[in-house]
Amino acid sequence: MIKTFYEYLMTQRNPNSYEPVAEFANNAFYDQAFPKQETSFDILSKYLEENASYLPTMTVFDEAWSMYLASIS
Template sequence: MKRSFYQWLMTQRNPNGKDELAHFANSAFFDQSFPKQSEDYHEISDYLELNGNYLPNMAVFDQAFTEYQALNKL
């Protein structure tokens, strides 16, 4: 079964992590409105552009989504 982006992102959490991906994952964990079931780039991107003030820039999401897609193709 394919995991949603959020489910994959939660595997990147690290409360002590200093990298941008860990920060993104940690912050998304506390975002109760995050589209948790979505696998769609545009849906998540649109959400983050309007609500992702914890994201320093959208490049972090783009890189994370690229990694997510690569793992889902395996």
């Protein structure tokens, strides 16, 4: 079974890090509405653009998405 983006993102959590992907993961962990079962770039991107005020730029998501794709291939 393919790991969801959220499952991958949670492997990047680090409360002591200021690295952008780690901060994204830390904040997504507390986002109750995050689409945790999603594997679609478009759906995740739309959700983050509309709801994730904790994400300073979508470039962070793009970087995390690239890392996610590398981890499942």
